[in-house]
Amino acid sequence: MTTTDGPDQPDEPDEPEGADPGLHDFVRHRDLLFTIAYEITGSVADAEDVVQESYLRWRDASSGPEIRNPRAYLARIATRQALNRMRSNARRREDYVGSWLPEPLVTAPDVADDAVLADSVSMAMMVVLDSLTPDERAVFVLREVFAFGHEEIAEAIGKTPVAVRQIAHRARSGVQAHRPPVHAQTPQAKQVAERFLCAATTGKLQDLLDVLAPDVVLISDAGGKRQANPHPVVTADRVGRFLLGIQAKSADGQIRFDPVLVNGRPGVLAYLDGVLDTVMTWDIVDGRIAAIYLMRNPDKVGAAGTAHSVSR
Numbered sequence: 001m002t003t004t005d006g007p008d009q010p011d012e013p014d015e016p017e018g019a020d021p022g023l024h025d026f027v028r029h030r031d032l033l034f035t036i037a038y039e040i041t042g043s044v045a046d047a048e049d050v051v052q053e054s055y056l057r058w059r060d061a062s063s064g065p066e067i068r069n070p071r072a073y074l075a076r077i078a079t080r081q082a083l084n085r086m087r088s089n090a091r092r093r094e095d096y097v098g099s100w101l102p103e104p105l106v107t108a109p110d111v112a113d114d115a116v117l118a119d120s121v122s123m124a125m126m127v128v129l130d131s132l133t134p135d136e137r138a139v140f141v142l143r144e145v146f147a148f149g150h151e152e153i154a155e156a157i158g159k160t161p162v163a164v165r166q167i168a169h170r171a172r173s174g175v176q177a178h179r180p181p182v183h184a185q186t187p188q189a190k191q192v193a194e195r196f197l198c199a200a201t202t203g204k205l206q207d208l209l210d211v212l213a214p215d216v217v218l219i220s221d222a223g224g225k226r227q228a229n230p231h232p233v234v235t236a237d238r239v240g241r242f243l244l245g246i247q248a249k250s251a252d253g254q255i256r257f258d259p260v261l262v263n264g265r266p267g268v269l270a271y272l273d274g275v276l277d278t279v280m281t282w283d284i285v286d287g288r289i290a291a292i293y294l295m296r297n298p299d300k301v302g303a304a305g306t307a308h309s310v311s312r
Helices: 021-041 044-061 070-088 090-094 109-113 115-120 123-129 134-145 150-157 161-178 187-202 205-211 236-249 298-305
Strands: 212-221 255-262 265-272 275-285 288-295
Touching: 021 044, 021 070, 021 134, 044 070, 044 298, 070 090, 070 134, 070 150, 109 115, 109 255, 115 134, 123 134, 123 161, 123 275, 123 288, 134 150, 134 161, 150 161, 187 205, 187 236, 187 255, 187 265, 187 275, 187 288, 205 212, 205 236, 212 236, 255 275, 275 298, 288 298
Parallel strands: 212 288
Antiparallel strands: 255 265, 265 275, 275 288
């Protein structure tokens, strides 16, 4: 179940004793709907809104004739709502200041039980999905992650099955062309992450360089509201100095790091004087950190205080 503690929690009910079968179906697939919406929109807030909207539409639809495949029907509703949100947010993306990253998703520990699901919500994959068109993104997510058939996807996005097959081919090619070689998490990867955090907090440049890949890339998203480099920072030396610069400027405050899973991968929540300041995660390749993602936009870190369950 998607869990939120804040005031923006969708108000669809948990299933009470004796609830109607329609509500039972919705509750059973709620995490699935949230995951579909997040992977399509790249936004936790939008995904939560899509779940709420899907509930309202499902409540009306389930009171009529029996729906033979509730999972596919609910996914269709969520996909349409997610695509509508993507299109309505297009202008906001065009006017955005600096680099754009998907909104970070703090995931529950059980995401590690499904390697395909964990990979599909990883920040590296979410960045790649941003390179696709809305239709390509929806088709790729529904087909490759959730294994819906072409006919079911066609109903969800308003295309013919033939068109869906063509879109799926383009989407797979686009993902393969841009997807970095991120390795699965291992005990060695955990050690690398611990060394990285230790070096970053103690201010030792050489220790940082020892865990960064020579061509490491750092992307920071602050939306023009906090300090961040508007363009990706590349090479170990530049990334290391950039990170130590941020650490030095925060030295007057009290910093606390809370380890969490960010988009299915190890990451941290950085609190400055008790206020969530930065969400960070990284990709590890061949025992070194190959990419770092820093989310500093206060509009995007707000939901990071609560873990969400994702599901296929």
